[in-house]
Amino acid sequence: MAAPAVYAPENLPAxxxxxxxxxxxxxxxxxxSGVLFILALRGLSxxxxxRAGNRYGMxxxxxxxxxxxxxxxxxxxxxxxxxxAIGGGIGFVIAQRIAMTAMPQLVAAFxxxxxxxxxxxxxxxxxxxxxxxxxxxxxxxxxxxxxTPILLQSAxxxxxxxxxxxxxxxxxxxxxxKLNGNxxxxxxxxxxxxxINLGTLAAILGLVGYFTFDQSxxxxxxxxxxxFLIGFLLxxxxxxxxxxxxxxxxxxxSGWAAAAMGFTLHNTAMIITGALVGSSGAILSYIMCRAMNxxxxxxxxxxxxxxxxxGGEAKEQRPFKQGSAEDAAFILEQAEKVIIIPxxxxxxxxxxxxxxxxxxxxxxxxxEVKYAIHPVAGRMPGHMNVLxxxxxxxxxxxxxxxxxxxxxxxxxxxxxIGANDVVNPAAKTDKASPIYGMPxxxxxxxxxxxxxxxxxxxxxxxxxDNDVFYMEQTMMLLADxxxxxxxxxxxxx
Amino acid sequence: MxxxxxxxxxxxxxxxxxYVVWSVTPALHTPLMAVTNAISSVIIVxxxxxxxxxxxxxxxxxxxxxxxxxxxxxxxxFAVTARMLKMxxxxxx
Numbered sequence: 001m002a003a004p005a006v007y008a009p010e011n012l013p014a015x016x017x018x019x020x021x022x023x024x025x026x027x028x029x030x031x032x033s034g035v036l037f038i039l040a041l042r043g044l045s046x047x048x049x050x051r052a053g054n055r056y057g058m059x060x061x062x063x064x065x066x067x068x069x070x071x072x073x074x075x076x077x078x079x080x081x082x083x084x085a086i087g088g089g090i091g092f093v094i095a096q097r098i099a100m101t102a103m104p105q106l107v108a109a110f111x112x113x114x115x116x117x118x119x120x121x122x123x124x125x126x127x128x129x130x131x132x133x134x135x136x137x138x139x140x141x142x143x144x145x146x147x148t149p150i151l152l153q154s155a156x157x158x159x160x161x162x163x164x165x166x167x168x169x170x171x172x173x174x175x176x177x178k179l180n181g182n183x184x185x186x187x188x189x190x191x192x193x194x195x196i197n198l199g200t201l202a203a204i205l206g207l208v209g210y211f212t213f214d215q216s217x218x219x220x221x222x223x224x225x226x227x228f229l230i231g232f233l234l235x236x237x238x239x240x241x242x243x244x245x246x247x248x249x250x251x252x253x254s255g256w257a258a259a260a261m262g263f264t265l266h267n268t269a270m271i272i273t274g275a276l277v278g279s280s281g282a283i284l285s286y287i288m289c290r291a292m293n294x295x296x297x298x299x300x301x302x303x304x305x306x307x308x309x310x311g312g313e314a315k316e317q318r319p320f321k322q323g324s325a326e327d328a329a330f331i332l333e334q335a336e337k338v339i340i341i342p343x344x345x346x347x348x349x350x351x352x353x354x355x356x357x358x359x360x361x362x363x364x365x366x367x368e369v370k371y372a373i374h375p376v377a378g379r380m381p382g383h384m385n386v387l388x389x390x391x392x393x394x395x396x397x398x399x400x401x402x403x404x405x406x407x408x409x410x411x412x413x414x415x416x417i418g419a420n421d422v423v424n425p426a427a428k429t430d431k432a433s434p435i436y437g438m439p440x441x442x443x444x445x446x447x448x449x450x451x452x453x454x455x456x457x458x459x460x461x462x463x464x465d466n467d468v469f470y471m472e473q474t475m476m477l478l479a480d481x482x483x484x485x486x487x488x489x490x491x492x493x
Numbered sequence: 494m495x496x497x498x499x500x501x502x503x504x505x506x507x508x509x510x511x512y513v514v515w516s517v518t519p520a521l522h523t524p525l526m527a528v529t530n531a532i533s534s535v536i537i538v539x540x541x542x543x544x545x546x547x548x549x550x551x552x553x554x555x556x557x558x559x560x561x562x563x564x565x566x567x568x569x570x571f572a573v574t575a576r577m578l579k580m581x582x583x584x585x586x
Contacts, residue, residue, distance in 0.1 A: 272506040
């Protein structure tokens, strides 16, 4: 960090009464924190640089906070420090205690906080526009609260910022409840929901426009209330399987909310960050949609998985082969190359540690073990990778779909644990299938397929039967994933 | 700063974000979301401005509440990212 002396308040123009007067040092400090945030994301291009990147992010945040505190006349420093200590303490404890399987919920909860913070900041700016330097001094104050009308451009930014923040908040709360299991994963479909949503959206935009010339409290609070409502309405019809897209999308929204507030405050750090986070979330949503061969619009429209058929009723039971842990262990020992395909079921069963133990045993016997991760495995992007990393699986044994898919032809065993739709060949062949066109693993090319599944009854989120169950070379291992893997480990001794 | 300069920064930052995020390895997409969460709480800057000004008590309290929420995110986001990144290790050879 630069020498703090230059930020001393007496060297600066009084920012409080002219927030947009740019002091070059202050502007540079915010720019520096923006650049550090870019470096934080840049570091994530490889695990070896990622930790340094995270530290850049922390430094950037420290610069932004310290700069703000040093350049404003602070009437209530103790309260502010207490607020930071309370929040920081809560955040730190949560971060240390949270289970890695619960990361999707945690991220959704964090998104909701960014959204709420944006709403609160927007409301504060509305109540005290002078502090934010967004007062329109040229205008007469006939209609504004307290006789201080907000600049036209700032009013639009403020309205949009509050609306995006509120959508992020209520949407993330619903996503959290669904991911955390407090609310069923099944989509909830209201009649005429598209009409209701579009109407609400139009009303919000209309009110933001109206807010520029009537800044009475009811306009502001109605914008916020409608935005809270639409965030709720947008997420309830989206099913559990689409949660990776939803979490990424809300990630993006939280960025745009920060950017909108950055426009209001003319703050480069906030604008750069908002743009980074906004595009990050958008790209992740795109990657998730592509990996499911669904359009973003169809995910947002919701309802996917609503018509899932419950456990194969009125369907003929096709013959399949069932094996025991001992059978599986025997074949695994003989194999030269094993590719493990983990899915959300592995996370639910907490089987990742047992799985790594199994892989260690096999490696000790000279078997080559690799892990294959589908982009939509788990409930958020990269979720499986974190769980495997937690179980101390080295990251250079973990491969992405496109990097490993050609290797199944040389694999002796494809070991599927807790995954289903991502190995379903119907995605390649059956045009009528709801998952048609989704890129899937070519497990049918492996000499032998092991499929760990709780029972034959359940089907994947897409609610479709999977031909892999009934293939000649498939052995179904029907049990709890953790129990089954532990039994295989025992049998390998 | 006038609106156009701000807009320029914003548009260019979107492009920077686009290229930087595409270069993030998919294995680190969860840490990416956690850290973007932490940095989007730079909105704390607005909360600090609101809390620092004493003349409107309502705005001050809203600001303080926003500081608490943003701090949960900042500390929680960076800490959980650090915790995750610590787990990624190479094969020992």
